[in-house]
Amino acid sequence: MKILPKKVELTELFYDLVFVYAISQTTGLIHHIPDNSTFWQQFTIFTVVMIIFINTWMIETVFTNRYGKNSIPNILFFMVDMAILLFMSNNFVGPLSDWFKPFAIAASLLTLTLVLQYLMVYVNAEQPADKQIARLFMIIVGIRAIFLFVGAFLPLKIGITVALIGVFASWVLPGIFTPVMKPRAINFPHLLERLTALIIILFGETIVDIAPYFDLREFNYLSILIFVIVCALFMTYITQFDHFIDENKTHETGNRLIYLHYPILFGISLITVSLSFIHEEEINQLFSISLLYTGIILFYLGLFLADYYDLEDMHKLLHVKLIFPIATVIGLIISVVSQDFSIVVVVTALVTVINSFTLSHSMIKQM
Secondary structure (H helix, E strand, C coil): CCCCCCCCCHHHHHHHHHHHHHHHHHCHHHHCCCCCCCHHHHHHHHHHHHHHHHHHHHHHHHHHHHHCCCCHHHHHHHHHHHHHHHHHHCCCCCCHHHHHHHHHHHHHHHHHHHHHHHHHHHHHCCCHHHHHHHHHHHHHHHHHHHHHHHHHCCCHHHHHHHHHHHHHHHHHHHHHCHHHHCCCCCCHHHHHHHHHHHHHHHHHHHHHHHHHHHCCCCCCHHHHHHHHHHHHHHHHHHHHHHHHECCCCCCCCCHHHHHHHHHHHHHHHHHHHHHHHCCCCCCCHHHHHHHHHHHHHHHHHHHHHHHHHECCCCCCCHHHHHHHHHHHHHHHHHHHHHCCHHHHHHHHHHHHHHHHHHHHHHHHHHC
16 A cells, blocks of 8 residues: 655644754753752653653644644644743743743643644544544543643642643553554654654754854864764664665554654753763763763664564664664763763764664665
């Protein structure tokens, strides 16, 4: 069965820019930790906020993939969502008690726009499968909207718990109800292109964050190696998703492709924030290294989970599956033992280049 191409509209890419900005702002939660908070408290908040942003993007993207048109109503929904996202992105600074309520209300309103979009599909759909999918997503995002809104007005500890229930329900339920979505498959090439574009833009934010290393006062060979780390990771992602993946998959719900991008997005965010402050003497080096390699491991995990979508004659060979974890673990051990900025950068550059070259070389041999 041949899949009809679905163009990624410029309005969709415009929408993606705001999401990447939101994700980049979220890293500030673990970059700048308030005096009355601990790293693990901030990391938990960072994780939840990231899930809210990514989950919103994923649900909106799946909606656009199945039912979206470059129409005035859809464009207006994009613009409203972007305005809400800008507000949310710039208002989670300081203690959680200062910004939880407005953030939760805004997140509820952002979710409500998704409910309205699916309501329009439900009203206008002619096929029973479309009505069933629209009804399912109205319930899923409706739960999130209600729990976020109610949680905003409850005492902080109770409100956070209530809001978290809504957020995690909207994160997990699409995976549980995958069979409901199978009668109306997604357009796989369109979803793949949207996800790839989002990752490329996010890597762009990483480049912006490491740009200070290229200042005349900071520039040296380590600046080049930090850039090499980012480039090697980017090339690894492109090799997997531009060459190994069978983009003409049919009868797919896209859920697996969506979920495997969560560790990739988290990984890039952690790598970005760690590279931005790993040189700072006042920052605990063990903390920076742990953050960096947690990000790298999450990033590689997402890439290996994508094997499910590989072309029939393109696979990660045994030596690739061995070299990736061995090189990464050795790099982590050397970095933790030394805890020296120069050594960490050199070793991490070697690890990422070796892994990228290994995957690319494997691809070329199989082609």
